[in-house]
């Protein structure tokens with residue numbers, strides 16, 4: 001059976017989930033989850049790597065040992081020619097086969113020059129075998145699944161989300177609702193999914209509101225006062241004062257040809273944000289007029305609201321005011 005072990009390692013090198021699906025034991029638990037869940041997750045991780053244009057998919061296995069979670073257990077780091085590692089993986093074995101395969105966070109690799117480690121392979125607690133949700137968690141799960149279903153259906157029906165839909169959906173399911181305990185550290189699939197949607201809807205609504213403000217500055221920019229440099233400076237500072245986030249990168253994919261802006265999982269119409277995007281272009285063209293040190297350290301009361309996709313890293317942001 002030695003060949004099968006080698007074939008499994010080779011499948012991890014080649015990002016070949018189909019082979020893993022055949023080679024791994026249907027009845028085994030890997031990394032605390034059933035084989036089908038394990039392979040499903042690995043398939044997603046492999047696909048993300050293949051889809052990433054900056055990643056060269058020539059991964060090779062470099063042996064090493066766990067330093068902590070299963071101290072001394074043997075495994076491999078999968079590293080490409082860019083010295084990037086997609087995961088350190090422990091392979092527990094008997095004579096015949098691998099008895100468990102799992103991702104390790106604290107690993108001593110024989111590869112001496114790993115520049116970065118990404119992805120890793122992780123599972124939510126509710127994907128693990130024998131895991132039971134409490135009654136409250138079951139109620140929460142129902143609530144989250146309904147919210148996810150509603151927004152997915154709207155995207156299927158209309159392709160983009162309207163302001164009305166997003167505002168209503170947000171009010172119904174937002175983070176203050178005690179039905180969602182998403183700030184608790186336990187990672188459940190449904191929590192992770194609704195957090196993604198809540199983050200995207202919040203970002204979209206936020207930038208749509210900024211786009212309304214942006215219209216005023218664009219109109220001003222069209223007027224004749226912009227002959228001299230002082231006027232430009234005034235305009236830049238007024239913009240910064242009113243819309244400090246203008247200097248932040250918009251965390252969205254903009255596709256003007258298809259009139260679409262994609263925030264992680266949702267689409268909105270480009271028209272809803274076109275003024276903001278236009279203003280950002282003008283601002284960037286002129287921002288060399290402002291000294292970099294000033295741009296980076298605005299007065300404290302010129303508040304910049306951090307835009308995040310993940311609510312859990314933003315628990316202190318209680319004073320986040322929605323303009324709706």
Ligand SMILES: [Zn+2]
Pocket residue numbers: 066067068069070071103104105106107
């Ligand atoms: Zn470990």
